[in-house]
Amino acid sequence: DPSVTILGIETSCDDTGCAVVDGKGNVLGESLFSQNILHLRYGGINPLVARDLHRDNIELAVNQALEKAKINVTAIDAIAVTTKPGLLISLQIGVKYAKYLSKSYNKPLIPIHHMESHALVARMFYDIEFPFLTLLISGGHCLLAVVNDVDNFLLLGNTLDNAPGEVLDKAARRMKLRNIPAYSELAGGRAIEEAAKCSNNSELFAFPMPLVKSRDCNFSFSGIQDALIRHLLSKEKEHSVVGDRIIPEVNDLCAAFQSIIAEHISHRVQRAVIFCTKNQLLKENYKNIVVSGGVACNDFIFKTLQHVGDQLNCNVLRPPPKVCTDNGIMIAWNGIEKIKKKYQFHDVTLNSIEPKAP
Ligand code: KG4
Ligand code: ZN
Incomplete structure (x- = not known):
């Protein structure tokens, strides 16, 4: 009705x-x-x-x-x-x-x-029929599931440690982004997205790609988080940065950090699509991937996912950011x-x- x-x-x-x-x-x-x-x-x-x-x-x-x-x-x-x-x-x-x-x-x-x-x-926003694949990325969760029906979710993968939003929030705090007036009231992930836009060398920092060899659909963010802290410590030392001051390379660090998160997530989504295709969990010529949760607001991450979707013949959608x-x-x-x-x-x-x- x-x-x-x-x-x-x-x-x-x-x-x-x-x-x-x-x-x-x-x-x-x-x-x-x-x-x-x-x-x-x-x-x-x-x-x-x-x-x-x-x-x-x-x-x-x-x-x-x-x-x-x-x-x-x-x-x-x-x-x-x-x-x-x-x-x-x-x-x-x-x-x-x-x-x-x-x-x-x-x-x-x-x-x-x-x-x-x-x-x-x-x-509510798109004409999406069951089944579809969903990637839920937020401050508390990171999971991949096939949505077969309103009450029927098949979990394909989960995070083995932290959620991406949690890691982004911690990173933003550790990089003291709140001390930059334009970012002071933004959620951590959003502040990192904005700072990354100001980067002109996103390859200055190298991050290890998590779970490269694992063929399942799980996630892990603790390794990238540790690498970020190591990069920060070394740059803080190099520039003798103390207290509330911020390292000069902060924008590049944000860009590299956001990139590795986007790549890791995309890689896992790729695995999930391959798994679904192999097991016929989605309709052959009708593959939708719904990305939702707070981290889905991130345009860089979403665009990376859309790019992966294009290659896999999948339609990648998200609800409006709010x-x-x-x-x-x-x-x-x-x-x-x-x-x-x-x-x-x-x-x-x-x-x-x-x-x-x-
Ligand atoms: O779904 P949500 O509102 O709450 C949870 O269920 O966790 O997600 C909040 C998370 C926070 O970690 C926040 O930093 C992240 O979403 N977030 C973003 C962006 N906007 C919010 N992460 C990346 N890029 C954004 N633009
Ligand atoms: Zn939520």
Whole structure:
């Protein structure tokens, strides 16, 4: 039913995001309270701070989304809420509020898997049929999966250590990019992308390509992270850089670092496509790769992936940048997708959710 409307609630990490989306994929109203700048100041996400901010903002976030949609809760058909994976204490804020609304207004509750919604939301913007390949790259995750259906994900690969966003954020902090006024309020990965644009010698630094010999679809970023620290230490020594000062080659270092991350990710995607082709997991003349998660906002990484896609006869797509990062729209849309599949939700007991660690 295209006239169905869902309220989506997301609190799994550091963004309190809500949205009202209808069955046709129209965003009727949305709100987002991002803790990004605050966590930049703290030098990372502090779970207790994140939880408190979700608690402070949840009611306001829901009301703003409803107000913008000019709709009353009573007119909503169901409430979709992220139940996993993520920080348990943060997830609980969204789940408790969703449960309260569900009970007060007698609305069905739809539990949503955060990572699945990152992938599925692409279907709100493009005509993508199942099955498709998805690459989810964010601050907490890095995975490749075949999406066979709304509720059927075949995991092909995962990160063996860190997530790319996490590594980019740490690198940005270590390179002190926040001290450059133009980048002071940008997410780490975004700051690195901007700095890399100012590089005129991206080959000044060499990074080791991770997992070159492994033929699976897993990822590893710890080796590149260690190499970055070594490059930094040696340059800091060379220029006697101390305190808040920044090495003169910072732009080149960012460019080389971003390049190796893009190359490694592309290499793994290539492996995944080969694996899918061999096992006939995708349709022969219809291969879509959906890239989503915060790191998918990176134009350099995305363009590298599109280039690889061209060579493999695959269409590489991503949701608009503000829908790649955490938001309530993707949660509401996942609710719509589940409703369309005629899920039965009456057996949902949110007291028993067991979110996975990020
Ligand atoms: O999906 P997301 O909002 O939250 C998680 O679930 O982690 O992703 C946040 C991550 C951060 O690590 C941030 O640095 C990264 O996405 N990010 C970027 C860019 N914009 C955000 N990474 C690379 N390039 C960007 N333009
Ligand atoms: Zn996410």
